[in-house]
Amino acid sequence: MNILITGATGYIGTALAQYLHRDKGNHIRTFDTGYFGNALTQYQDIDFVTGDIRDYKAVERATAGMDAVIHLAGVVTDELVDMNPTFGAEVNVGGTENIIRAAKVCNVGRLIYASSSSVYGLAAEDGIPDEDAQPIPKTRYAAQKLDGERVVLLANTQQSIVTTAVRQATAMGPAPRMRLDTVVNIFSKQAFFDGKITPYGGDQYRSNVHVQDVVRFYRLLLTHEGVAGKPWNLTQGNFTVRDIAAAVQTVAEKEGINAVIETVDVEDNRSYRMDGSRAEKELDFKCVRTVADAVRDNFRWFQQGAIDPDDPIYRNNARMGDLVTKGE
Secondary structure: OEEEEEOOOOHHHHHHHHHHHOOOOOEEEEEEOOOOOOOOOOOOOOEEEEOOOOOHHHHHHHHOOOOEEEEOOOOOOHHHHHHOHHHHHHHHHHHHHHHHHHHHHOOOOEEEEEOOHHHHEHHHOOOOOOOOOOOEOOOHHHHHHHHHHHHHHHHHHHOOOEEEEEEEOEEEOOOOOOOOOOHHHHHHHHHHHHOEEOOEOOOOEEEEEEHHHHHHHHHHHOOOOOOOOOEEEEOOEEEEHHHHHHHHHHHHHHOOOOOEEOOEOOOOOOOOOOOOHHHHHHHOOOOOOOHHHHHHHHHHHHHHOOOOOOOHHHOHHHHHHHHHHHOO
16 A cells, blocks of 8 residues: 655654554655654655645645555644644644645545544533534644544545544654653653653543554554544543553552652643544454553663653654744
């Protein structure tokens, strides 16, 4: 299969490109701005294309000859979108429209869109929403991701293309281009390098999923016949921030790492919960890696590489803040 991955040098993208590359016969092409460098340069047979999804002609050139597109590129995090909402919309919504248009012109058979668990917003505060729940976004970022999702799923009925969307929980665990600004990864870094885990608040819920479960799910969506026109919740489970901190501390203790928990009182009512059972019922897919697994994997990653844990390359907001503010 010829597969285009947008945003492929990002956190999920590097893990996904690496994973799909293992399947014999797959040809992987990436389309990315390169703002986070390229952690996949060892793969000489991956076709790396540098470009901006706001540039339709560049998108069309990258899409030509592809059987499937996995669209991960975007301005990710509430904070980045709030820095420049117009820029965020140009990328997250306008860029997605470019992907749809190019997929139609290039006769792509399947398009998978990376949505977000944050689209549920207020709906996630009153319960544990499944895919039939009405999303009520609380932030500009969440609203933009939902707008992009609607464009993608609508195309399934208007074009000869199978489209689907992944409402993914917050990712955890290591990847070639690591992120240390997601909750499990933050606490892992703090435990390993600082000896102190600092949850802000604690009662908020976070839904999490291991990167390796994410890439397995995308691989399934590339070929499964029962996904057309549907969004899918992808989560391993819903836990409070306090419980996640305790889980990280427990793993650290077993690894001989002493890490205390010091809670910081803040007002943060953002809770993200969702029901991931439909994927198991309809697609026979289940997330199998736990928070503890992700923490252990993170510790191994820290031990194997000589990294500066404070390097902005590991944090979306720090790396992209100036770029987003300028709107470049």
